[in-house]
Amino acid sequence: MFVRGLKRKCFDGEEDIEGTLAGIKAIPSYNLQRQSLLDMSLVKLQLCHMLVEPNLCRSVLIANTVRQIQEEMTQDGTWQMINTQSTGQASLDRLVSTDILCRSSRDQAEGKHVPVYGTFSKDFQSDQAQDSSETMSTASSVQAPRNLQSNVWEMENPQENKGNFQKSLDQIFETLENKNPNSVEDLFSEVDNSYYDLDTMLTGMMSNTKMGHCDSLETFSSPTNTASNSNCKSDLNDLDHIVEILVES
Amino acid sequence: ADIISTVEFNYSGDLLATGDKGGRVVIFQREQETKSRPLSRGEYNVYSTFQSHEPEFDYLKSLEIEEKINKIRWLPQQNAAHFLLSTNDKTIKLWKISERDKRAEGYNLKDEDGRLREPFRVTELRVPTLKPMDLMVEASPRRIFANAHTYHINSISVNSDYATYLSADDLRINLWHLEVTNRSFNIVDIKPANMEELTEVITAAEFHPRHCNVLVYSSSKGTIRLCDMRSSALCDQHSKFFEEPEDPSSRSFFSEIISSISDVKFSHSGRYMMTRDYLSVKVWDLNMENRPVETYQVHEYLRSKLCSLYENDCIFDKFECCWNGSDSTIMTGSYNNFFRTFERNSRRDTTLEASRESSKPRAILKPRKVCTTGKRKKDEISVDSLDFNKKILHTAWHPMENIIAVAATNNLYLFQEKVN
Numbered sequence: 174m175f176v177r178g179l180k181r182k183c184f185d186g187e188e189d190i191e192g193t194l195a196g197i198k199a200i201p202s203y204n205l206q207r208q209s210l211l212d213m214s215l216v217k218l219q220l221c222h223m224l225v226e227p228n229l230c231r232s233v234l235i236a237n238t239v240r241q242i243q244e245e246m247t248q249d250g251t252w253q254m255i256n257t258q259s260t261g262q263a264s265l266d267r268l269v270s271t272d273i274l275c276r277s278s279r280d281q282a283e284g285k286h287v288p289v290y291g292t293f294s295k296d297f298q299s300d301q302a303q304d305s306s307e308t309m310s311t312a313s314s315v316q317a318p319r320n321l322q323s324n325v326w327e328m329e330n331p332q333e334n335k336g337n338f339q340k341s342l343d344q345i346f347e348t349l350e351n352k353n354p355n356s357v358e359d360l361f362s363e364v365d366n367s368y369y370d371l372d373t374m375l376t377g378m379m380s381n382t383k384m385g386h387c388d389s390l391e392t393f394s395s396p397t398n399t400a401s402n403s404n405c406k407s408d409l410n411d412l413d414h415i416v417e418i419l420v421e422s
Numbered sequence: 423a424d425i426i427s428t429v430e431f432n433y434s435g436d437l438l439a440t441g442d443k444g445g446r447v448v449i450f451q452r453e454q455e456t457k458s459r460p461l462s463r464g465e466y467n468v469y470s471t472f473q474s475h476e477p478e479f480d481y482l483k484s485l486e487i488e489e490k491i492n493k494i495r496w497l498p499q500q501n502a503a504h505f506l507l508s509t510n511d512k513t514i515k516l517w518k519i520s521e522r523d524k525r526a527e528g529y530n531l532k533d534e535d536g537r538l539r540e541p542f543r544v545t546e547l548r549v550p551t552l553k554p555m556d557l558m559v560e561a562s563p564r565r566i567f568a569n570a571h572t573y574h575i576n577s578i579s580v581n582s583d584y585a586t587y588l589s590a591d592d593l594r595i596n597l598w599h600l601e602v603t604n605r606s607f608n609i610v611d612i613k614p615a616n617m618e619e620l621t622e623v624i625t626a627a628e629f630h631p632r633h634c635n636v637l638v639y640s641s642s643k644g645t646i647r648l649c650d651m652r653s654s655a656l657c658d659q660h661s662k663f664f665e666e667p668e669d670p671s672s673r674s675f676f677s678e679i680i681s682s683i684s685d686v687k688f689s690h691s692g693r694y695m696m697t698r699d700y701l702s703v704k705v706w707d708l709n710m711e712n713r714p715v716e717t718y719q720v721h722e723y724l725r726s727k728l729c730s731l732y733e734n735d736c737i738f739d740k741f742e743c744c745w746n747g748s749d750s751t752i753m754t755g756s757y758n759n760f761f762r763t764f765e766r767n768s769r770r771d772t773t774l775e776a777s778r779e780s781s782k783p784r785a786i787l788k789p790r791k792v793c794t795t796g797k798r799k800k801d802e803i804s805v806d807s808l809d810f811n812k813k814i815l816h817t818a819w820h821p822m823e824n825i826i827a828v829a830a831t832n833n834l835y836l837f838q839e840k841v842n
Contacts, residue, residue, distance in 0.1 A: 237621055
C-alpha cells in the first residue's frame, strides 16, 4: 500500500473533479497529494523537536521540501498570505523558518518566531475554505497544524533558550557593566534576587531529566517584573525567560 | 548484539574493525594460513573488544550525546601496535591496540601477585625475567579530541601525511594534528550568519589519498566541493565544484532529498571519487566537474515509492559505498539485506543478499533479482515484499583481496571470492 510518488503536472481542474466524483480515488489529485505531503512534512518537523537532538540534515531537507511546496502553492495562487499586522510585511522566509528547525544551534535571541506557525495554519484555513473540492478531505489535515502550533511554540523555547542561556547571560553581564551609576542601585536591587534564583535553578536543573518541558512550562508563572528602570527591564525580561526555562523540569 | 554503525578494514586488510550503537568497537583478525587448518584461510576471528565511547550528557543544552560510533578510521601501522580513530557525534578518540605475550617475573619489591614485599624480606637482588604468557590484546585510549564540534560529526579522514586528520560535522570541518588534542583548526565553515538561511549541510568529507593538501566534502544538495588547503587557511572558497545538472523531466518534491549525498570516497588511485545518493552511485573524474563519468542505479524501482519512503523516513537512510583494491569494482548496500556490486569495465552488476538463510558457510551466494514488472519470475522478489527494515548501510572491501564485509543491522557477514 503506497501513495504514488509525486510528479509535477500542470494544474488541471478537470482532474480534480474527476477525482472527487470517482469517490474512491485511484489517483489522488495533485493538490491533494501536495497538501498531504506538506502536512506530513510539518508533522515530521514537529517530531524533530521531541527528539534528543534533531538530526540537522534531516531537518534541513524537510524544511527545504516544505519551502518548495509553499513556493509552488504561491505561484499557483492557492496560497493566500494573510497580512500580519504585528510584524508588517510577511515574507515566504518567515513562513517556515529553518531557525525553528535548528533549535539546538540557534544564536539569536528569542522572541520573533511566535507568529510563524500561527500565520501558517491560518493560511491553511482560508485556503481550504476557498478550494471546495478539497475541503472534505483536508479538514483533518488542517487540525494537525493548528494543534501542533501551540506545542511547537512551547517546545521551541526551552530548546532554543537553553542554547541561548549562556549568550543571554553574557549579554546581561555586559549591559550591567555599562550601566550608569544612577541606576545601579535600582538595578542591583532587582537583579540580586534573580541571580539567587538562578543559582538554585542551576543546581536543580542538573538533577532533572529533560522530558518535562511542556508540562512544567505551562504551569510555571513568570515572576513579576517591577523594575522601574526601562533600561534594565529588557535585561530582566531576558533573565526571566532564562529562569523560566531552567525551572521547567 | 548491538546495531553495527561502521565497518573498516585496516591498511593491510588483516584487521577489520566494527563500531556499534552501544559505543563498542570489535576488531577481527584474519587467521593465518597453517598447514594443520588449511580451510581456515581467510577466516576472521575476534581479536579485541573494547568500549570506545560512553553516553554523555550535555548539561548546557540538556541533551544526551549518543555513544554510537559513527566512523572508525585506521592509521597506517608504524610499529607493533595498531592505532585507530573512532568517533561518536562529538568526540574523537585515538586508540592503541597492542599485544602482550610476555610477562615479567621476579620483581624485587613486589610479590608475584603484586603486593609490596616487606623491606626486611628482600635479602637478595635479582633481575626480573620475561616469561611467555597467553596472548592478551589491550586497547588503550591515547588521545581524546573533544569539544571542537557543535554539530554532529559525520566523517573523519586521516591525511596522507599520517600526521593530521580532519573531522567534519554538519556545518564545519576541523583539522587536527594527531599529537595535539587541545587545538584544532577550522578549515571549512558553511554556517550562515543567520541560521534561518540554512539550506545546506555537509554530509561527508575525505582527504585525497595522495595529495595531503586536497580534501572533498559533499552536501545535502548533491554537490561536492574540492578544497586545496594551500590556497587559504579557511577553505570556504572551493577549488572545484562538482554538480550534475538536474534532469527536469524527473523533477519532484523529493528531488532534493534523493540527491543528498550520503557518502563520498576517493578511489585508491586518487584519480576518481565516488558519491552515493539515495538511488544511485556516481563515479566522478576529478578533472571534470560538470557531470559524473559513470552512474549506476542501485534500486531505481524505488523511485515510484518515494512518497511512502518519505513517510517512513527511509528516504533519509545514509548508505555508504566502497571501492575494491584495484578500483575496478564498487559496492554499496540496499534494502532487504541486499547489496550490490558494479564492475566498472564490463558494466556488470550483481545483487547479493546477506542473510542467514542464503549464506551457509562456504556456499556460493546466489545472485538475487528484484522484479520490477508485473510478472514475477521464480526466485524474483517483488518490490512490495522488500523489507525496508533490513538495510545494509555499511560495507567494506579488503584493500587487496576480494574479501568483503557487510553489516546487516546487528550481524556482520564476511564474503570472499571463491578460489578454485
